[in-house]
Amino acid sequence: WVELLLRVVVSARTYADFTPQATFDIKKCDLHKLEEGPPVQAVLTREEGLQYYRTMQIMRRMELKADQLYKQKIIRGFCHLYDGQEACAVGIEAGINLTDHLITAYRAHGYTLTRGGTVREIMAELTGRRGGIAKGKGGSMHMYAKNFYGGNGIVGAQVPLGAGVALACKYQGKNELCVCLYGDGAANQGQIFETYNMASLWKLPCIFICENNRYGMGTSVERAAASTDYYKRGDFIPGLRVDGMDILCVREATKFAADHCRSGKGPIIMELQTYRYHGHSMSDPGISYRTREEIQEVRSKSDPISMLKDRMLNNNMASVEELKEIDVEVRKEIEDAAQFATTDPEPPLEDLCNHIFHNEPPLEVRGTNPWVKLKSVS
Amino acid sequence: MDKIRNEQIRGTVKVEQFGDKAREARLRWFGRVLRRNRGYIGQRMLEMELPGRRRRGRPQRRFMDVVKVDMEMVGVKVEEAVDRARWRQMIHCDFQLLQVTVRDALNQAMDEELERDERVFLLGEEVAQYDGAYKVSRGLWKKYGDKRIIDTPISEMGFAGIAVGAAMAGLRPICEFMTFNFSMQAIDQVINSAAKTCYMSAGLQAVPIVFRGPNGASAGVAAQHSQCFAAWYGHCPGLKVVSPWNSEDARGLLKSAIRDDNPVVVLENELMYGVAFEVSEQGLSKDFTIPIGKAKVERPGNHVTLVSHSRMVGHCLDAAAVLAKEGIECEVINLRTIRPLDVETIEASVVKTNHLITVEGGWPQFGVGAEICARIMEGPAFNYLDAPVIRVTGVDIPMPYAKILEDNSTPQIKDIIFSVKKTLNM
Numbered sequence: 122w123v124e125l126l127l128r129v130v131v132s133a134r135t136y137a138d139f140t141p142q143a144t145f146d147i148k149k150c151d152l153h154k155l156e157e158g159p160p161v162q163a164v165l166t167r168e169e170g171l172q173y174y175r176t177m178q179i180m181r182r183m184e185l186k187a188d189q190l191y192k193q194k195i196i197r198g199f200c201h202l203y204d205g206q207e208a209c210a211v212g213i214e215a216g217i218n219l220t221d222h223l224i225t226a227y228r229a230h231g232y233t234l235t236r237g238g239t240v241r242e243i244m245a246e247l248t249g250r251r252g253g254i255a256k257g258k259g260g261s262m263h264m265y266a267k268n269f270y271g272g273n274g275i276v277g278a279q280v281p282l283g284a285g286v287a288l289a290c291k292y293q294g295k296n297e298l299c300v301c302l303y304g305d306g307a308a309n310q311g312q313i314f315e316t317y318n319m320a321s322l323w324k325l326p327c328i329f330i331c332e333n334n335r336y337g338m339g340t341s342v343e344r345a346a347a348s349t350d351y352y353k354r355g356d357f358i359p360g361l362r363v364d365g366m367d368i369l370c371v372r373e374a375t376k377f378a379a380d381h382c383r384s385g386k387g388p389i390i391m392e393l394q395t396y397r398y399h400g401h402s403m404s405d406p407g408i409s410y411r412t413r414e415e416i417q418e419v420r421s422k423s424d425p426i427s428m429l430k431d432r433m434l435n436n437n438m439a440s441v442e443e444l445k446e447i448d449v450e451v452r453k454e455i456e457d458a459a460q461f462a463t464t465d466p467e468p469p470l471e472d473l474c475n476h477i478f479h480n481e482p483p484l485e486v487r488g489t490n491p492w493v494k495l496k497s498v499s
Numbered sequence: 500m501d502k503i504r505n506e507q508i509r510g511t512v513k514v515e516q517f518g519d520k521a522r523e524a525r526l527r528w529f530g531r532v533l534r535r536n537r538g539y540i541g542q543r544m545l546e547m548e549l550p551g552r553r554r555r556g557r558p559q560r561r562f563m564d565v566v567k568v569d570m571e572m573v574g575v576k577v578e579e580a581v582d583r584a585r586w587r588q589m590i591h592c593d594f595q596l597l598q599v600t601v602r603d604a605l606n607q608a609m610d611e612e613l614e615r616d617e618r619v620f621l622l623g624e625e626v627a628q629y630d631g632a633y634k635v636s637r638g639l640w641k642k643y644g645d646k647r648i649i650d651t652p653i654s655e656m657g658f659a660g661i662a663v664g665a666a667m668a669g670l671r672p673i674c675e676f677m678t679f680n681f682s683m684q685a686i687d688q689v690i691n692s693a694a695k696t697c698y699m700s701a702g703l704q705a706v707p708i709v710f711r712g713p714n715g716a717s718a719g720v721a722a723q724h725s726q727c728f729a730a731w732y733g734h735c736p737g738l739k740v741v742s743p744w745n746s747e748d749a750r751g752l753l754k755s756a757i758r759d760d761n762p763v764v765v766l767e768n769e770l771m772y773g774v775a776f777e778v779s780e781q782g783l784s785k786d787f788t789i790p791i792g793k794a795k796v797e798r799p800g801n802h803v804t805l806v807s808h809s810r811m812v813g814h815c816l817d818a819a820a821v822l823a824k825e826g827i828e829c830e831v832i833n834l835r836t837i838r839p840l841d842v843e844t845i846e847a848s849v850v851k852t853n854h855l856i857t858v859e860g861g862w863p864q865f866g867v868g869a870e871i872c873a874r875i876m877e878g879p880a881f882n883y884l885d886a887p888v889i890r891v892t893g894v895d896i897p898m899p900y901a902k903i904l905e906d907n908s909t910p911q912i913k914d915i916i917f918s919v920k921k922t923l924n925m
Contacts, residue, residue, distance in 0.1 A: 222668065256701035263699040270667050270704065275691050281657050282692055285664020292620070292646065292670060299668075315657025322652070476698050477737055479705035480760040484839065486736075491877040499702060 142166040143436040147370045153353045153360035153390075159377035163369035170433045173215065173368055175447050177207040177426050180231050182455045183240055184399075187230070187247055191403045195463055196247045199274075200261050203231040205398040208368040208425035209332055210235050213300060215368070216375025222290065224270040224283040225302040227262040228332075228397075232302075236269035240454060244462035251472075252465040258476065277303060277310030280329070284320045287327035287388075298326040298382045300375075306337020308351050317355045317388070324387035328378045329355065331392045332365065338401040339410045352392035365393030366423040396423070475499070522569045526590040529566050530580040597783065602772040604746035605635050605711075608753040609673065611785050613643055616671060619757060622649040622662055623675030623712075632677050633713060633772055659685035659710070663692045666708040666762075673757065676712035679728045679766065686731075693762040694737035707760045711753065714742070714766035715809065715860045716909050722897035727861030729808065732764045733837040733870070739791050740837040742766040744812040746776040748835055751789030758788065766837070768810045794841035796848070800830035803854040803919050806845055806871060808834040811858045811910060818915035827919060837867060845871065846880035853885040854922045860909050863892040886922045891915055 142164055150158045184204040190196045203210070210231035217223075225232050233243050238254050246253030247261055254264050264272040270286060273279040283301025290297040303313065308331050320327050331351040335342055342349045352360035359381070363374040371393060378389045396419045400407025407416070433439045474486040474497035481499040488495050532541040545563055553559075570576065573590050580586050599607075613619050625632045627640035627650040640648040651658040655676065662674035676682040682689065693706045715727040732740045739761060743749040749767070756763035781787060797812060798819055805815040812833045819829035830848050834841065849855050855875060857868035868890035875881060875888055894908045 224664075255699065255703065258701040259699040265700040265703045270664070271696075271700070273692070275687055278660060278687055278692055281660020281688065282664035282667065284657075285661035285666070286668040287664075288661055289665045289668035289670045292665070299664075312654075312656040312660060315652070315654035316661070318652055319654065319657055319661060323649075476700075476702035478739075478761045479697050479702065479707075499697075 138437075139167055139439060140437045143432075143438060145369055145432060147367060147373060148364045150364075150370070150374055151352065151362035153350075153355075153362075154357070155359045155361065158361060159363075159370075159373040163373050165369060165432070165438070167433075167438045169215070170429065170438055171443075171447070173211050174426070174429055174433070174439075174444065175451065176211050176235065177368070177429065178448060178451045179240060179454065180204075180207045180210065180234055181426060182451050183234070183243065183458070184230060186455050186459050187244070188399065188403065190244075190248065190459065190463070196261070196403075197249070198260055199227065200247065200403040201228040201401065202399040202403070203228050203397070205419070205424075206332060206334060206365070206395045207231060208371055208428075209330075209365050209393050209395050212365075212368040212371025213330065213375050215372040217298070217300060217379055219268065220295075221297050221379075222268045222270070222283075222286045222299040223302070224273070224279050224286060224299065226273055226276065226279055226304060226307060228304070229262065229264055229272040232269065233264040233266060233272065236266045238264060238266045238269075240458040241461045244458045245465050248462040248465075249467060250462060250465035251468040252461065256472065256476075257468040258472075277307040277312050279303065280307070280310070280313045281316045283329075284316045284325055284327050284388075287320065287325040288323070290326050291324075296383060298328060298379060300328045300330060302330045302332055304337060305331060305333040305335065305342050305349075305351060306340070306345065308333075308354060309346055317358055320388040321355075321358050324385060326382040326385075327388040328375070328382060329358070329388060329390045331390065332395055333392055334395050334397045336397075336401070336410060339405065341410060350392075352390050355388075355390040358388050358390050360390035360392065362392045362394065365395030366419075366425050366428065368425055368429055471496075522572070523590050525562075525566060526569055526573065526575070527587065530583065530586045530590070533577065533580040534583065597778055598775040599746045599750075599778045599783075600773055600775045601743070601746050601749045601767070602633070602635055604749040604778065605753055605767065605772075606637055606639070608750045608757075609636065610639060610642070612754060612757045613639065613647060615785070616757075618669065618671045619673065620647040620649065620665075620670060621673045621675065622651055622658060624651055624653060624677050626650060626675050631675075633769060635767075635772065636675070655681050655684035656688060659688040660692060662708055662710075663688050663706060666693070666706045667696070667704055671707050671709075671757065673709045673711060676710065678717075678724060678769070679712050679714040680724050680726055682710065682712070682728065689732070689762070689764070690735055690738070694735050696737075697761065698737055705760050706762050708762050709753075709756045709759075709765060710762070711756070711765035711767060713769035713772070715768055716893070716898060716905075717769045719900060719902065719905065720898075721900040725898035727766075727859070727893070728764075729766055729837045729859070729861055730866045730870075732766075733840075733867065734865075735838075737762065738838060739763040740766065741791055741835060742808040742837050743835065744771070744809055744833050745774075747778050747782045748789065748795075748833070750778070750782060751787055752791065752835060755788040755791050759791065763791070766809065771810055771813075774813075789835065792836050792839045792841055794835055794844040795833045796830060796844065797833045798829065798831040800828035800852065802827050802829065802852055803856060803923060804830045804832060804845065804848040804852045805856050805858060805915065805919075806832045806834060806848075807858040808837060808867065809860065811860055814910060814912050815858055815915060818912045818919065821912065821916060822919055827923065829919065834867075840870065840874065842871075842874045842878060845875065846878055849875060849880040850883045853883050854919075855880075855884065855888045856891060856915070856918050856922060857888065858891040858910055858915055860893050862895050863890055864895065866890070866892060868892055886924075889918045889922055891918050 184202045214235040242254035249257045262274045287299040352362040364370040474495045483498045486495045626636045627648045630637040662672040716725045741752045815831045872888045891910045
């Protein structure tokens, strides 16, 4: 009952005790072909802070849970984890609206969450169950939600797709934009430069974001790119280089970029300097091309969740207990989702050939031998 | 200045050529006169010689001179005037049958679909201000402007991806490849981003896109510009692949493709663009569509089935005409769609004729003909075959340049005739 007493004491401390909002200094962004950049100060309200904390924590725990399930062989195939990069996904979403559009590559679990997917759906998709966000048909790399176009397996292919979505935004005149993400590895793909050209020519409302986590699979940026200034690679497209571990920095830069696009000035590039704690995917231990010390250093000095937590605590915007409570809730939510993901049944075999086409009358599909005739409905 | 052919104007308002209509009127009157009694003054006037001397110069053309020429043109004889109904039928000039080139058919189809649905737009190299590399999109940019007809830089992978992204976000793009040879640069976007997405997203994300352009051999363009991609695209689930032959096919299939909510590859043929075909009144209607996945029997026959797609259908019909003189009646099937393949129509034909020959312009290995052979073997029609299926295909080499070599690299009519006689053991 001591615990009960403590909880009562904590909740007795009214929210009027906390600072409702505070202003923080954030790192200045490097600019390319821009006169001014995003502001060097950001205002964070208590509500925002708690929401960002919770979302980042969910994301972190979800990825770690996926790691666990993968090692237990409950998740198979490819699994590219996002832990360490949470500030990017949550910060970007904070700078745009849900009516805007977003597309990314295969390290997509975080974005599926920020774009409206639930943890249950995401985890069940990873374990290949019928409750998955793509009914188990897509897996880790092919998750979709409203205004979220995946989840794309082919490196760099999502960039022209994103520009196409931006074209549709401009065509339909709804003042929406498209955020189009790719990594430092993909930044050397030819189709990205074709896309830069067309997006700039046609002034498409597209924010190109390079998530530079310093390694394209096992190749460090110095070994892959003649110019590692990814924010300048768009040449005629203005660019910003942003501290991707600081959620406020990411948010302010995204808002700045969104304003740029919405005012009809055409595309803009953001390079987010970030870091992934895991290897490229679950089959990569992640220590053959970088040192454990490096990973530890980033974890201790620049972890996005810790940074936000410290900021909030130091400015009396939340209490340790409050944040711990959020941690407990998050843990429970993840456990619950993992439970669902491991117990939900696999998709029924009748579903094998469905969804080949959209809006199509049922058709027959050849099975593995001529006598197996399967049915497909859309 | 906009070039609209007279035939098109007449076609749209459904008016015959004046000269044709006047001829019909002349012959109608002529027939009426002939059917009257012998003594009827009209009849006497036809042959009458006027007294007196004619003026100097060429003798004037008289009514009978004109009518004789008319009758030759229409193909009737004086004796046939006795049967009024038949006479009327034979001299009637039909405005409904309009001659339309494949190019114009595609152009009109796109024009009508652009008008019908705001979300439809065309992008590709030279489609706007140049009027299309092969003039298929002539006049469209002038009519619809920059927003709907977009010239792209030479970036196939880039603009194909952009087109797919636009389709994902709710528009209905037509992505033109100058030829399908260049689509190889962009094939990842066609297959991985367009074809597979509906399945990977369990139906959440549709991709209503059309990829179109000329496919297969042209004339003298050599190896890198002459490949047929029917087998490559026909291999992939999630994609629909159509291959029109004549103008009606082109109109109907392109319209169906644009109205389809799924990725469709339309394999046109550059050599067919300038060829004119008669299109029925029904074929000219704005809502005329041909269902994707249905083949057409272009010519019925009893002795052997010829299955083909695109330009080779014409070759099959020509071969059939030659063979008919020797008493061999070929049934010619125009596939129209490569994927999904209409095996039922082929099977029904084989059950009737017992002999099957596939004719295609592409290479033999893993080709359209190979697939048809496999399917026929797996189905009920196998028991009705009196001989193995024969594939007539392009020669298994990269396309050479020299005319004599090029001519011998794709199936000729004599190859089809030879194969028919082989299978019929003649």
